[in-house]
Amino acid sequence: MNFQKLTPVDQQKALLDLAFRKAREKGQQKKFVGNWLQKIRYKENLKLDIVKDTIITRLQKVLAEFPNTLDLPDFYVELIRLTIDFRELKKSFGALDWAIKQLGVVHRVHIQKVNEEKEGSKVKEVTKQYYGRIASILKQINPQLKYLEDSRRIMRTYPDIKPMFSLCLYGFPNVGKTTILNKLTGTKAKVAAYSFTTKSINAGYMKINDVKIQVLDVPGTLARKEKFNDVELQAELVLKKVADVVIYIFDLSGASGYSIKKQEQLLQNLGKKKKVFPFVNKQDITDEAILKEFKIKHYTLEEIKEELEKEVKEEPKGNSKEEFEEPKEAAGENLDPSF
Numbered sequence: 001m002n003f004q005k006l007t008p009v010d011q012q013k014a015l016l017d018l019a020f021r022k023a024r025e026k027g028q029q030k031k032f033v034g035n036w037l038q039k040i041r042y043k044e045n046l047k048l049d050i051v052k053d054t055i056i057t058r059l060q061k062v063l064a065e066f067p068n069t070l071d072l073p074d075f076y077v078e079l080i081r082l083t084i085d086f087r088e089l090k091k092s093f094g095a096l097d098w099a100i101k102q103l104g105v106v107h108r109v110h111i112q113k114v115n116e117e118k119e120g121s122k123v124k125e126v127t128k129q130y131y132g133r134i135a136s137i138l139k140q141i142n143p144q145l146k147y148l149e150d151s152r153r154i155m156r157t158y159p160d161i162k163p164m165f166s167l168c169l170y171g172f173p174n175v176g177k178t179t180i181l182n183k184l185t186g187t188k189a190k191v192a193a194y195s196f197t198t199k200s201i202n203a204g205y206m207k208i209n210d211v212k213i214q215v216l217d218v219p220g221t222l223a224r225k226e227k228f229n230d231v232e233l234q235a236e237l238v239l240k241k242v243a244d245v246v247i248y249i250f251d252l253s254g255a256s257g258y259s260i261k262k263q264e265q266l267l268q269n270l271g272k273k274k275k276v277f278p279f280v281n282k283q284d285i286t287d288e289a290i291l292k293e294f295k296i297k298h299y300t301l302e303e304i305k306e307e308l309e310k311e312v313k314e315e316p317k318g319n320s321k322e323e324f325e326e327p328k329e330a331a332g333e334n335l336d337p338s339f
């Protein structure tokens with residue numbers, strides 16, 4: 001699921017500016033035929049239509065793009081739970097639905113008025129009233145539009161993670177996770193000689209037994225959960241909800257700035273629920289005595305690939321693309337009541 005592609009949510013003012021401008025432009029471009037009253041009516045009808053259609057299209061786009069059910073992979077459900085208020089989000093969809101209906105009603109009423117009005121100046125007056133009603137409807141949902149835009153900005157930071165067999169590269173900052181991700185998958189994620197270059201979760205893909213698998217570069221921390229920043233929180237969720245297999249990366253050279261003891265502790269924190277392959281990176285700059293002393297069983301990348309071949313035999317779990325790109329239900333409906 002790619003939350004980064006959500007379109008920004010316009011607020012009241014931007015929506016009105018856009019709709020009124022379009023109406024004005026189209027009203028000026030088009031040549032109307034008929035007697036003077038008919039011409040005015042046609043023109044005002046067109047403006048009314050354009051204003052309604054422009055705004056409704058925008059609002060419908062928001063409803064279509066945002067996830068409005070929690071029928072998402074576990075990872076995203078958790079992430080949404082932790083970062084935004086889904087109930088508030090649902091209410092906002094409801095408000096947009098309401099506004100779309102109101103816009104339709106107000107449009108119908110004013111079209112009728114335009115067509116019944118006998119005096120040209122009064123026809124234009126109807127348009128003015130209509131604009132006022134539209135503005136008032138949007139004003140009422142503006143807090144919800146703002147909430148949706150705030151939510152979008154948060155969701156935009158969600159990593160794009162696919163429901164397929166996943167290998168996580170885990171370890172402290174600077175131990176070489178991204179370097180190994182690039183080596184395994186041929187991606188070109190940024191490698192840097194300072195900590196916390198990974199501002200979000202990097203992903204790449206590789207083939208094991210002709211099956212495409214996802215490789216994720218996940219920064220570790222010994223910080224307490226209450227103190228997690230966004231990336232740390234996402235990292236924890238990826239490990240818990242997405243990882244099928246973990247490569248735990250050690251840097252025994254001292255270059256990353258984390259003691260061996262701390263690195264062992266982070267490995268222990270992973271627990272026994274997942275299959276974990278320790279890997280010792282930066283051997284080229286590591287003291288031989290330290291390498292010899294190191295007692296934790298570890299693997300070469302070749303050995304890990306062989307192990308993965310045993311793991312990835314069948315089609316990986318639910319890797320169909322459709323699962324992610326189902327058309328959305330009508331907004332506000334089918335929302336998971338358990339949430």
Ligand SMILES: Nc1nc2c(ncn2[C@@H]2O[C@H](COP(=O)(O)OP(=O)(O)O)[C@@H](O)[C@H]2O)c(=O)[nH]1
Binds near residue numbers: 176177178196197
């Ligand atoms: N000498 C040496 N340096 C490495 C090795 N792997 C990574 N590095 C360097 O370690 C630094 C941190 O690497 P990076 O992949 O960004 O670490 P990450 O923070 O865990 O993703 C970079 O300067 C890399 O060039 C290695 O095997 N040997």
Ligand SMILES: [Mg+2]
Binds near residue numbers: 179191197198
């Ligand atoms: Mg990195």
